Amino acid sequence: MRLSEKISAHIEANQQRIVDTLCDILSFPSIVLVDPTQAGPGERDCQLYLQKRLEKLGMTTDLWDPDGPALYEKYKGRPGANKGRTFEGRPNLGGTLKGTGGGKSIMLTGHIDVVPPGARAHWNTDPFLPQVIDQQVFGRGAVDMKGGVACMLMAVEFLQELGIEHAGDIVFTTVVDEEIGGMGSLAMVDRGFKADAGIMTEPSANRIAPLCHGILWGKILVNGVGGHAELMPNSWDSTGPVDAVQLCRQIMDGIDIINRRWQFDPKKNHPLMELPNQILVTQLKVGEHPSSTAGYGEIIIDVQYLPSEKDSFGLGGHVKREVEEHLANICLADPYLRQHPAKIEWILDADCAEIPADHPFVQTFQQAVIEARLSPALSGFGAHSDIGLPTGLGNTPTVNFGPGDPAQSHQPNERVPVIDLVNCTKAIALAIEKWCK
Known part of the structure; x- marks a missing residue:
């Protein structure tokens, strides 16, 4: 034997x-x-x-x-x-x-x-x-x-x-x-x-x-303006209610756009990986009261990156900047977010x-x-x-x-x-x- x-x-x-x-x-x-x-x-x-x-x-x-x-x-x-x-x-x-x-x-x-x-x-x-x-x-x-x-x-x-x-x-x-x-x-x-x-x-x-994969965890901070949800708002700017739920929806729609782009981007794909890199929304926290327009929201994202995308520290710095730039462009498309852009706080960067x-x-x-x-x-x-x-x-x-x-x-x-x-x-x-x- x-x-x-x-x-x-x-x-x-x-x-x-x-x-x-x-x-x-x-x-x-x-x-x-x-x-x-x-x-x-x-x-x-x-x-x-x-x-x-x-x-x-x-x-x-x-x-x-x-x-x-x-x-x-x-x-x-x-x-x-x-x-x-x-x-x-x-x-x-x-x-x-x-x-x-x-x-x-x-x-x-x-x-x-x-x-x-x-x-x-x-x-x-x-x-x-x-x-x-x-x-x-x-x-x-x-x-x-x-x-x-x-x-x-x-x-x-x-x-x-x-x-x-x-x-x-x-x-x-x-x-x-x-x-x-x-x-x-x-x-x-x-x-x-x-x-x-x-x-x-x-x-x-x-x-x-x-x-x-490497992964980034990020928290997108969205500031709206609270108000009474059941009443007609006087305006849609910083002086009146601005619904953070709707703002979060717009940002998540924008995340769908970058995911569709990454699907066909050679830098975001690897022959051994079944799927392209993605930005995954894993948690959502928005609103303060059942009858109040949400004045604040948080979107937690999980972002994947490949070894070929690592920065000089061996981490995902390049991808962080890519996501930050895309978030800024999403905000430019909305009059309120243009003046009050969402921000992102990076929680974790786990290498690959x-x-x-x-x-x-x-x-x-x-x-x-x-x-x-x-x-x-x-x-x-x-x-x-x-x-x-x-x-x-x-x-x-x-x-x-x-x-x-x-x-x-x-x-x-x-x-x-x-x-x-x-x-x-x-x-x-x-x-x-x-x-x-």
């Missing part, structure tokens, strides 16, 4: 252990809170569980609460540096399993923070009491991305059980804060965790994704990265997924992931690869097929065996 077949057979025979490990990790409610100074209820406990598992494998581990303010001052204006973050009770975890020497190293990395489950009425199961139903594991984080964390942990464990030695080091990291900006990954890289190549196990339907298709690790990984009986075709990761931080700052070229349909992320009844977990674990184990020789 060939070595790759031996590895695959052992993983298939022990697939229940992958499921059990994932269920253990899902049971921790490691929810990222809206207030970035507060620890989620299960973030620390989840990391402590993983630390014990790593130490059982013989890894040297490092569990630490990053210094958010110090990191911000050190990396201000750079990817991952978000003001106002503190990490008390929100630790990062790193571990290293030394190789015999002389081989290439690999870093397996992921995040353990999850978004809130939302309304319990939308769930058929308790989001933090994982269940296996019809060969799928249900629970908040099953796809995004504790399924991938379980796979990368079990890949190392299975290789060790088979007595397969590796010349290069295996580095294992799990971070917090990914769901609100990525400062956990910045702290991980700053701590010195790096390797010759990396796999971030974000859900990609077990496709190698050497590319992800692309690893060339001919990079040696990408090609090695493609061979591994073929032996795991998966497709070697490359794909783009349509959402944002943290691969830009280890790739750009840590000099660890990192690709996304993980189990599950990424569209399940953040949804109620989040679930991952057991077969995806098994195949992902195979592919990662085979990649380690091939790369770390």
